[in-house]
Amino acid sequence: MAHSHDHHDHHHHSHAPAEFGRAFGVGIALNIAFVVAEVIGGLWANSSALLSDAGHNLSDVLSLALAWGAATLAKRRSSARYTYGYKGATIQAALVNAALLYAALGAILWETIAHLRHPEPVNGKMVMLLAGLGIVVNGFTAWLFSSGQKGDVNVRGAYLHMLTDALVSAGVVVGGGLVLWTGWLWLDPAIGFVILALIAYSSWGLLRETVQLSLQAVPAGIDLDKVRQFLLAQPGVTEVHDLHVWPLSTQETALTAHVVRPSGSSDANHFLKNLQHDLVHEFNIGHCTIQIEQDTAVLGHHGCCDAEKGSVVTTKQPA
Secondary structure, X not given: OEEEEEEOOOHHHOOOHHHHHHHHHHHHHHHHHHHHXXXXXXXXXXXXXXXXXXXXXXXHHHHHHHHHHHHHHHOOXXXXXXXXXXXXXXXXHHHHHHHHHHHHHHHHHHHHHHHHHOOOOOOHHHHHXXXXXXXXXXXXXXXXXXXXXXXXXXXXXXXXXXXXXXXXXXXXXXXXXXXXXXXXXXXXXXXXXXXXXXXXXXXXXXXXXXXXXXXXXXXXXXXXXXXXXXXXXXXXXXXXXXXXXXXXXXXXXXXXXXXXXXXXOOOHHHHHHHHHXXXXXXXXXXXXXXXXXXXXXXXXXXXXXXXXXXXXXXXXXXX
């Protein structure tokens, strides 16, 4: 019975969050300064749209800080207790960020309803000025993360949050102009509702993905059936069972599988080396453990997982 363990980092397939340490630092500093400016301006201008945007930007500061901290923690070496290291911290940070974002949305919604019930005069010029500054700050911060947003959910979350904020700030500029032009005070809280709806809608995908990652679901972009058929297509493989694919972090994926090959095969090491290489390049799975069984499958006791598709034996169909 042969095993293969491959735990090498294949960073050439995606940008590690640690590579964006400077972007996180710059983004946090810019957004803290902007939040302070929005709170002062929102109170002075009596604008719920500005205050709601400030609240969301504050949650973005916390989000960036958590993502940065998790990325730093993920670089720590593994130990006897944490044998995979601390890579899972990136998943936990992403989940906490999503939860905090929706908690902030609830608080801002309550404040916006109060402004809608009791509208007060708004300083439209101040609203437009600060929102215009927000377009610059958030647009620049989004650009800092644009090159890595396809490789990691933390970086993508930072990118989407900043891009969304830039677009929302553009909407606030338009709203401030409309209040100046029409004098309709209800427009400001109405714009606040639109902002909340846009943020909730744009963040739903991230919330769903982080929950899936925390439950060790097969990462988005990997088709388990294709992985199974890929393994069955390897030289000499007749059966595959106990196939599991799960995220080690927001950008690293692990796989375990039992494969059945004819007894007497003398190319086990060569087979495993090629298989590890191909799993990285075909599916970006860089951490794999393959158990080779001879002639027949060795089925263990899986308890509640017996009925799961990943645990049952899949036999290669005759040509």
